[in-house]
Structures are given as structure tokens and as C-alpha cells.
Amino acid sequence: xxxxxxxxxxxxxxxxxxxxxxxxxxxxxxxxxxxxxxxxxxxxxxxxxxxxxxxxxxxxxxxxxxxxxxxxxxxxxxxxxxxxxxxxxxxxxxxxxxxxxxxxxxxxxxxxxxxxxxxxxxxxxxxxxxxxxxxxxxxxxxxxxxxxxxxxxxxxxxxxxxxxxxxxxxxxxxxxxxxxxxxxxxxxxxxxxxxxxxxxxxxxxxxxxxxxxxxxxxxxxxxxxxxxxxxxxxxxxxxxxxxxxxxxxxxxxxxxxxxxxxxxxxxxxxxxxxxxxxxxxxxxxxxxxxxxxxxxxxxxxxxxxxxxxxxxxxxxxxxxxxxxxxxxxxxxxxxxxxxxxxxxxxxxxxxxxxxxxxxxxxxxxxxxxxxxxxxxxxxxxxxxxxxxxxxxxxxxxxxxxxxxxxxxxxxxxxxxxxxxxxxxxxxxxxxxxxxxxxxxxxxxxxxxxxxxxxxxxxxxxxxxxxxxxxxxxxxxxxxxxxxxxxxxxxxxxxxxxxxxxxxxxxxxxxxxxxxxxxxxxxx
Amino acid sequence: xxxxxxxxxxxxxxxxxxxxxxxxxxxxxxxxxxxxxxxxxxxxxxxxxxxxxxxxxxxxxxxxxxxxxxxxxxxxxxxxxxxxxxxxxxxxxxxxxxxxxxxxxxxxxxxxxxxxxxxxxxxxxxxxxxxxxxxxxxxxxxxxxxxxxxxxxxxxxxxxxxxxxxxxxxxxxxxxxxxxxxxxxxxxxxxxxxxxxxxxxxxxxxxxxxxxxxxxxxxxxxxxxxxxxxxxxxxxxxxxxxxxxxxxxxxxxxxxxxxxxxxxxxxxxxxxxxxxxxxxxxxxxxxxxxxxxxxxxxxxxxxxxxxxxxxxxxxxxxxxxxxxxxxxxxxxxxxxxxxxxxxxxxxxxxxxxxxxxxxxxxxxxxxxxxxxxxxxxxxxxxxxxxxxxxxxxxxxxxxxxxxxxxxxxxxxxxxxxxxxxxxxxxxxxxxxxxxxxxxxxxxxxxxxxxxxxxxxxxxxxxxxxxxxxxxx
Numbered sequence: 001x002x003x004x005x006x007x008x009x010x011x012x013x014x015x016x017x018x019x020x021x022x023x024x025x026x027x028x029x030x031x032x033x034x035x036x037x038x039x040x041x042x043x044x045x046x047x048x049x050x051x052x053x054x055x056x057x058x059x060x061x062x063x064x065x066x067x068x069x070x071x072x073x074x075x076x077x078x079x080x081x082x083x084x085x086x087x088x089x090x091x092x093x094x095x096x097x098x099x100x101x102x103x104x105x106x107x108x109x110x111x112x113x114x115x116x117x118x119x120x121x122x123x124x125x126x127x128x129x130x131x132x133x134x135x136x137x138x139x140x141x142x143x144x145x146x147x148x149x150x151x152x153x154x155x156x157x158x159x160x161x162x163x164x165x166x167x168x169x170x171x172x173x174x175x176x177x178x179x180x181x182x183x184x185x186x187x188x189x190x191x192x193x194x195x196x197x198x199x200x201x202x203x204x205x206x207x208x209x210x211x212x213x214x215x216x217x218x219x220x221x222x223x224x225x226x227x228x229x230x231x232x233x234x235x236x237x238x239x240x241x242x243x244x245x246x247x248x249x250x251x252x253x254x255x256x257x258x259x260x261x262x263x264x265x266x267x268x269x270x271x272x273x274x275x276x277x278x279x280x281x282x283x284x285x286x287x288x289x290x291x292x293x294x295x296x297x298x299x300x301x302x303x304x305x306x307x308x309x310x311x312x313x314x315x316x317x318x319x320x321x322x323x324x325x326x327x328x329x330x331x332x333x334x335x336x337x338x339x340x341x342x343x344x345x346x347x348x349x350x351x352x353x354x355x356x357x358x359x360x361x362x363x364x365x366x367x368x369x370x371x372x373x374x375x376x377x378x379x380x381x382x383x384x385x386x387x388x389x390x391x392x393x394x395x396x397x398x399x400x401x402x403x404x405x406x407x408x409x410x411x412x413x414x415x416x417x418x419x420x421x422x423x424x425x426x427x428x429x430x431x432x433x434x435x436x437x438x439x440x441x442x443x444x445x446x447x448x449x450x451x452x453x454x455x456x457x458x459x460x461x462x463x464x465x466x467x468x469x470x471x472x473x474x475x476x477x478x479x480x481x482x483x484x485x486x487x488x489x490x491x492x493x494x495x496x497x498x499x500x501x502x503x504x505x506x507x508x509x510x511x512x513x514x515x516x517x518x519x520x521x522x523x
Numbered sequence: 524x525x526x527x528x529x530x531x532x533x534x535x536x537x538x539x540x541x542x543x544x545x546x547x548x549x550x551x552x553x554x555x556x557x558x559x560x561x562x563x564x565x566x567x568x569x570x571x572x573x574x575x576x577x578x579x580x581x582x583x584x585x586x587x588x589x590x591x592x593x594x595x596x597x598x599x600x601x602x603x604x605x606x607x608x609x610x611x612x613x614x615x616x617x618x619x620x621x622x623x624x625x626x627x628x629x630x631x632x633x634x635x636x637x638x639x640x641x642x643x644x645x646x647x648x649x650x651x652x653x654x655x656x657x658x659x660x661x662x663x664x665x666x667x668x669x670x671x672x673x674x675x676x677x678x679x680x681x682x683x684x685x686x687x688x689x690x691x692x693x694x695x696x697x698x699x700x701x702x703x704x705x706x707x708x709x710x711x712x713x714x715x716x717x718x719x720x721x722x723x724x725x726x727x728x729x730x731x732x733x734x735x736x737x738x739x740x741x742x743x744x745x746x747x748x749x750x751x752x753x754x755x756x757x758x759x760x761x762x763x764x765x766x767x768x769x770x771x772x773x774x775x776x777x778x779x780x781x782x783x784x785x786x787x788x789x790x791x792x793x794x795x796x797x798x799x800x801x802x803x804x805x806x807x808x809x810x811x812x813x814x815x816x817x818x819x820x821x822x823x824x825x826x827x828x829x830x831x832x833x834x835x836x837x838x839x840x841x842x843x844x845x846x847x848x849x850x851x852x853x854x855x856x857x858x859x860x861x862x863x864x865x866x867x868x869x870x871x872x873x874x875x876x877x878x879x880x881x882x883x884x885x886x887x888x889x890x891x892x893x894x895x896x897x898x899x900x901x902x903x904x905x906x907x908x909x910x911x912x913x914x915x916x917x918x919x920x921x922x923x924x925x926x927x928x929x930x931x932x933x934x935x936x937x938x939x940x941x942x943x944x945x946x947x948x949x950x951x952x953x954x955x956x957x958x959x960x961x962x963x964x965x966x967x968x969x970x971x972x973x974x975x976x977x978x979x980x981x982x983x984x985x986x987x988x989x990x991x992x993x994x995x
Contacts, residue, residue: 410804410819412807
């Protein structure tokens with residue numbers, strides 16, 4: 001393991017996260033005053049600068065002459081999240097969203113509350129950067145909103161904005177940023193592209209990883225700006241809300257600016273705009289590139305895109321039919337169908353809710369659970385298993401059945417008319433089987449940790465965390481925060497979010513002893 | 524006038540031999556002394572050296588050459604050598620564009636010609652005037668032969684037409700009919716241009732000859748459709764076959780894959796059996812592999828159990844297209860044995876074809892023979908000359924020639940030209956004002972134009988005279 005190389009990557013990643021912190025700090029100084037901004041944002045910025053300086057100077061003292069290998073790439077990506085999330089948690093802890101050192105010093109918090117404040121800040125930051133969207137900001141955990149009706153809304157504006165920004169950055173940023181750093185600093189970017197195994201390869205977009213990353217960021221930012229302007233100018237949403245919701249939509253994150261989130265707007269127009277952008281961000285970003293290159297027809301033919309849209313469409317019809325027939329919804333037909341559509345699109349990764357779907361009939365809830373598992377398209381900001389993987393798994397199953405009938409028949413599995421490499425198939429199988437094992441184990445662990453939960457809650461919380469969705473079912477539906485969960489459960493679910501965001505294998509590489517074999521930079 | 528051939532392998536020697544029979548001056552170049560040694564029996568100028576050597580080309584007499592054929596077994600050398608030969612020629616002759624030298628390159632890998640995946644169009648940058656890659660011809664010829672196995676010999680003529688030679692059986696309704704009246708009995712049957720009696724007298728027909736049992740008739744058809752009629756008319760019988768035959772192909776080789784796509788295009792169910800997993804995977808991964816009617820099986824083509832499992836006896840057609848001649852013979856014979864009515868095989872070796880034909884159970888095609896014919900065809904795009912020998916009628920040959928501007932037969936009707944030349948004109952290739960070529964039957968033509976390309980049948984003895992008239 002070449003720690004110098006990893007250190008360099010970590011150093012740069014931390015240094016770059018200081019930039020958005022500084023921007024929010026300035027915003028905070030303007031809205032909440034210099035005092036608040038100083039304690040909430042300046043401290044994390046200083047820590048970021050010092051730590052990154054330490055990492056970079058350490059690495060610079062021993063410049064690595066060798067190129068980065070796969071294992072360093074995986075380790076750097078997986079570990080890179082830890083300091084980023086830790087930094088991202090600091091504003092919540094220091095700014096009083098959760099019990100922090102200032103509350104402790106003022107005697108408003110016990111030492112246990114202080115520690116739990118750390119956990120809650122960590123969870124909130126993890127949920128943000130992994131674009132999950134589950135929150136623990138609740139009257140029970142947040143000193144600011146004692147007795148308030150709208151706990152999230154009563155937070156400092158800069159904190160709400162920081163929450164949304166962590167999602168926006170997490171949606172694409174940290175990984176792409178990592179790619180950028182890798183190719184600039186170490187020239188090992190391609191290894192990273194493999195760490196983020198997706199469909200149509202990222203590298204195809206541009207001649208180098210840097211230009212690919214730049215283009216993806218450009219598309220991402222353009223879509224965000226477009227959504228902000230639509231929400232602000234077409235609907236009656238405020239500028240602050242428009243910015244926040246746009247950032248969390250494009251990241252397929254799901255954080256809101258109030259406790260009730262989208263439900264509070266109850267506007268068909270806002271929901272329609274959000275639906276469009278939720279869909280747009282859940283398709284492979286390389287397809288936008290094809291569109292821009294004038295190859296729109298090719299992009300529309302993409303099988304994963306078609307598969308994803310088909311899944312959403314079928315789920316919408318099925319849930320709509322179920323809701324109307326069961327009479328579970330008091331709303332009219334059109335409104336019921338609107339809710340079904342919004343939920344179908346949202347649950348596959350974003351996690352907004354326009355209605356409390358935990359009161360829906362079992363069939364519809366089950367459809368939502370399946371959508372949560374399937375997730376979005378590969379190469380999008382969405383989470384879940386990804387449509388492409390499910391597709392490959394189906395093709396594999398089909399092939400194996402055919403092989404029983406005709407053992408010697410040679411069968412090629414294709415996606416978009418291109419044959420899938422056997423090696424790719426094995427990576428997909430590896431990912432799916434580790435997902436299975438991890439999901440099973442997590443359900444066991446959580447049911448042990450939370451004896452009071454029903455089956456539905458255990459199952460859906462695990463799926464929601466692994467799929468980076470946000471809301472779950474049962475006790476943890478869209479209108480409930482996760483604040484009532486036990487401390488160990490929060491730690492476990494935050495780990496699941498991290499694993500889910502990094503497509504499991506990237507993190508699981510860390511657990512393998514071979515990764516760490518032959519430690520020392522002399523290798 | 525001289526023809527230089529680089530590569531004294533079976534193909535190079537075959538071309539040299541045919542050209543020598545036309546009494547042309549031929550030089551053979553090959554770096555391998557043993558190949559040169561084997562060519563001693565041909566009456567050619569033999570040069571030991573590379574096609575990419577100035578010295579070899581000079582020794583072969585490039586300044587006198589009219590045509591150079593690159594037929595080594597390396598595609599890249601063949602292509603490069605065309606440009607090089609033209610360069611050397613221009614240096615020697617002082618003709619900057621080397622317009623006096625026609626370069627022909629033979630390539631084996633058809634992908635090279637592909638515009639996207641290969642380096643095509645090759646003619647644009649290699650300075651080769653003709654690229655010969657006869658894969659399509661090989662497959663077409665094999666498929667045409669399998670369409671009507673009862674016909675003795677089916678040979679391609681031009682790009683789209685066929686010469687069919689078949690023997691009249693005792694039960695044929697044609698017996699006693701004049702050759703010119705056959706079309707009245709069998710509507711749509713192609714005309715008969717030559718005939719050979721049971722005694723072996725070969726004649727060009729004039730329409731009045733009475734057909735007798737044992738006669739060999741030469742039909743020329745512009746498509747494969749009338750083959751069935753020819754078979755029935757001559758009193759023979761083809762095995763039953765549906766419009767969409769079930770096809771088994773052994774070997775996912777270049778030719779196997781091409782055959783598979785040929786049969787898939789006509790709606791057949793095709794199974795390809797390939798012993799090498801990589802080759803099988805390659806076929807499955809290719810665009811052809813996406814066809815739902817194609818099954819690719821990885822297994823030993825000689826495995827009895829596998830053949831049983833595939834129900835090989837249920838297939839209408841079986842073709843052995845592996846790279847091993849002996850294996851192909853064994854496999855096609857076995858398929859025939861198992862009850863496949865139409866079997867065919869690809870051979871490299873020319874000499875094996877005749878032996879297999881004599882056994883008569885299966886339809887062999889020699890890749891090299893087809894390549895030689897294709898090269899000769901390219902040569903004769905520029906010189907009139909033997910186009911195709913008809914093995915069953917040894918004294919009749921087919922030639923093709925382009926009519927130059929000052930030729931005396933311009934403006935004459937087909938019948939006029941035929942009687943003047945003493946030949947039968949079987950096909951005319953005409954270019955319209957847009958440069959598009961049309962292949963026309965003689966009865967579609969009022970008079971011969973300058974620039975027309977005529978395909979003729981004639982007696983071997985008349986070759987010199989006809990060539991002279993046509994302006995060789």
C-alpha cells in the first residue's frame with residue numbers, strides 16, 4: 001500500500017471541501033452574523049486547511065515515483081469520504097443543530113448529549129454527502145427547535161443551505177472531484193473509473209478523465225440552474241427554497257427545507273417540475289453528452305434509459321390502480337395518480353414525498369420497496385442496485401436457464417447491442433451477492449438492536465440506507481425522522497449509506513487483507 | 524505485354540498457369556526458393572525475392588509489365604506492394620501516374636475493406652486498381668451449388684449471373700426438342716448456349732440442335748431461381764427442401780460466419796458448431812450473432828452425441844467450413860451419411876475438389892480456385908481473355924471483353940455479332956450515363972455499344988481469332 005499517494009489524494013479532497021464551507025460561511029456571516037459564522041464555519045475551514053496541509057506536505061516530502069494501482073485507488077475513494085463527512089458534520093455540531101461543545105460549555109448539554117451530538121452530526125452529514133436524505137433533525141435531538149412545529153425550518157438558513165449543498169456535492173462532486181485529482185496529481189484516474197463501475201463508461205465522454213469530469217460538472221450545474229430558474233420564476237417558491245430543492249433534486253438527495261418538505265407546498269406545478277428533474281438526474285449522465293454531441297437518437301435508444309422509464313411507468317400504473325381501487329386515498333382520481341407518479345419517481349433514489357405513503361395499501365408499499373432496491377440508472381446521481389445491474393442479472397438468469405436446455409450453446413449477453421464482457425458480469429454478480437449478504441446481515445443486526453420494530457421497518461430502513469433513498473416504510477415513513485433510532489442503529493445505517501453510495505465493492509475492498517498486504521511505501 | 528505475379532503459392536501458380544495457357548508472358552516473384560522450385564514446370568520467368576524489393580521488380584521486368592498481381596499470403600504486403608510497384612514503374616517508364624500498370628491485390632481479411640473498422644476504401648490509398656477478396660464469391664458459389672445439387676456444375680459469371688451445366692437423363696421431357704425451343708416448353712427456363720453430346724462433341728448451339736439423352740447442356744441464367752426448373756427439365760431430382768431450409772454449419776470461420784449470415788438472410792434456422800470457444804464467442808458477439816434464428820454450439824463437430832442432440836438428420840443443409848480440409852471432408856461425408864440431403868464443404872486444396880466431385884456425395888468448393896478465378900476476372904477486366912473454363916465441356920470456354928471505341932462490331936445486333944465472331948454472347952454489362960452498371964440478357968439489347976462488356980462462350984480453338992477481333 002502506498003500511503004503517500006493516498007495521503008495526497010486525501011489532502012486535496014479535504015482542501016477542496018473547504019471551498020464550499022467558506023462560501024456557506026460568507027452566506028452565514030451575512031444572514032446570521034459574524035459570530036455564528038465564525039464558530040460554525042471558520043473552525044471547520046481552519047481544520048480543513050491544517051489537515052490537508054499536513055497530508056500534502058507529508059506526501060510531498062516523499063514523492064511517489066510509481067503510478068497508483070487499483071488497490072490504492074479503491075482505498076483512496078473509500079477513505080476519502082471519511083474526512084469529507086467528518087468536516088461536513090462540524091457545522092451541525094458547532095452551529096447548534098445538535099448538542100455541541102458550545103451548548104456543553106454553557107451547561108445546556110450533558111456529556112452524553114454532547115457525544116450523541118457528534119453521532120447525529122455525523123449521521124446528518126453522511127446522509128447528505130451520500131445523497132440519502134434521511135434526517136435526525138428532530139425536537140428530540142436539536143436544541144434549537146425545542147417545541148417548534150417546524151424543526152428543520154427553525155434551523156439557521158446557512159445550515160439548511162449547507163445540508164442541501166452537501167447533497168449537491170455528494171451527488172456527483174466528491175467522486176468526480178476525486179477523479180479529477182487522481183488524473184491531475186497522480187495520473188491514475190482510470191483506475192478510479194473502474195472503482196465507480198457503471199454502464200456506458202465515463203471515459204468515453206472525453207479524451208481525458210479531466211475533460212470528462214469537467215463536462216459532467218457542467219451538465220450537472222446547468223441542470224441545477226435550469227431547475228432553480230423554473231422553480232423561482234414559474235412557481236411561487238422563494239429563491240432560497242428554489243436553490244435548496246434544486247440542489248437536492250439534482251443530487252437525487254431528498255433533503256427539504258422544512259419538516260413536511262414537499263407536502264407543505266401541495267402544488268401540482270412544483271411537483272411536476274420536481275418530477276421532471278428527478279427523472280432527468282436518475283438517467284445516465286453520459287447520455288446528456290450524447291445529446292449535446294447531436295447523437296440524441298442514440299441516447300434515446302439506450303436500453304437502460306428505456307428500462308428505467310418502463311419500470312417507473314409500470315410502477316406508477318400499478319400503484320395508481322391499487323390506490324384508486326382500494327380507496328385508500330381520499331383525494332380525487334387525478335390527485336391520486338399524481339401522488340403515485342411523484343412517489344414512483346421519487347422513491348427510486350431522491351426520497352421526496354408528496355404524501356404520507358406509509359399509509360398506502362401493502363401492494364403499493366411493496367412496489368415502493370422494490371423501486372428503492374432497483375434504484376436509478378448507472379452513471380446517474382441516483383443510488384440503488386441500478387437498472388443496468390438488474391438487467392445484467394436477468395440476462396444471466398436467462399442464459400443459465402437456456403444452458404440447462406442446451407448445455408453447449410454459446411450465448412452472448414448484450415446491452416445496447418454490445419456484448420457484455422464476462423469479467424463485467426462477474427463484477428455485477430460480486431456486487432449483487434455482497435449486497436444480498438450485507439442486506440441480510442444488516443436486517444439481522446438491526447432487528448437485534450431494535451427489538452420493538454416490526455418487519456416492515458427493519459426491511460425498509462436497510463433498503464433505504466443501502467439504496468440512498470431516504471424515507472423508509474413502517475415506523476420510519478416520509479413524515480418521521482430517524483431521530484428515534486438507537487445510537488448503534490444510526491451508526492450501522494450510516495455505514496450502509498456509505499457502502500451503498502460507493503457501490504459496496506469499493507468499500508469491501510478495504511476489508512480484504514490482500515489490500516493491506518505488504519504495507520509500507522518501499523513496496 | 525507481361526503480367527507479374529508476386530507470390531508463387533497455389534493461387535499465384537494457378538493464375539500463372541491460366542495466363543500461360545493464354546500465351547501471355549508471366550513473371551513469378553517469391554522470396555521462398557522452394558516455392559520458386561515448385562513453379563519450374565510453368566513456363567514463366569521466376570524471380571526469387573520480395574514484392575517489396577526494387578531489385579525483384581526490375582528483374583521481373585516491371586517496365587514492360589501491364590499488370591501486376593500481389594498474391595502473397597500477407598494482406599498488408601499485398602496492399603503496400605501495389606503502391607511500391609507503381610512507384611518503381613513510374614521511375615522506370617517516366618509515367619508519373621503509372622497509368623500503364625494495373626495493380627491487383629489479393630486480400631484474405633474482408634474487414635480490411637470496411638470503411639469504419641478497417642482501412643477502406645483501399646483503392647483510394649494503396650494505388651491498387653482492383654482488390655480481390657473473393658469471400659462473397661466463395662459463399663455464393665457454395666450456396667448456389669447447394670440450392671441445386673443435381674446440377675453437375677454451377678459457375679459464377681460476372682457478379683450476378685451463373686453458368687449451369689447439367690446432363691440430360693433418359694426421362695427428360697427435353698429429349699427430342701430443339702435447343703432453341705426449350706423456352707416454349709418450360710416457361711422461364713434460361714436459354715441453352717452450348718451442348719456436348721454423349722460422345723463428347725462440344726458445340727455452341729444455334730437453336731436447331733435436337734437434345735438427346737446424355738447430352739450436357741450449358742444454361743446461362745441471371746439468377747439462381749431457374750435452377751429448379753433446369754433440374755426438372757433435364758429429368759433430375761433435387762432432394763426436398765423448404766423455402767427456409769434448416770442449416771448446420773461446421774466451423775465459425777470467416778466463411779462459416781458468412782454462410783450463416785447468408786442463410787439467416789433468407790430466413791433459415793442456422794446452427795453453427797465450432798470447436799474453439801473464442802471463435803464461437805466471436806460469432807455470437809458479432810452483429811450476426813444477434814439473430815434469434817442462429818444457434819452457436821461450442822463442441823467437437825465429430826462428436827456423435829452432439830450431432831444426435833442437435834438432430835443433425837433433421838437439417839436440410841450441412842456445410843463443413845473449418846480450416847482443415849481433411850476434417851471438412853470427414854464431416855460433410857458424415858452429415859450425408861446421417862441423412863442430410865444437401866451437404867457441402869470448403870477446401871483449400873484445388874486438387875481435392877475433383878476427387879470429391881468424383882465421389883459425388885457432396886458439393887466441394889475450393890477457396891483457392893475461386894480466388895484464382897476472381898484474380899483472373901480482375902485481370903480480364905482490362906484484357907480480353909479466358910474467364911472461366913467449363914470443366915464438363917473441355918473445348919468450350921467463356922471469355923469477357925470490353926468493346927473499345929473503334930471496334931467493328933459496334934452498332935451490330937447480337938445475332939450479327941455472334942455470327943461474325945463465331946461465338947455466343949451470353950451476357951452484356953452496360954454502364955449508363957450515371958456510371959451505374961447493368962447486367963443485361965442478350966435479348967434485351969438491340970445493338971452493341973462502345974464500352975459494353977461482353978461475356979462470350981466460344982470454342983477454345985477460336986480464342987486467338989476472337990481476341991484479335993476484339994482488339995487484344
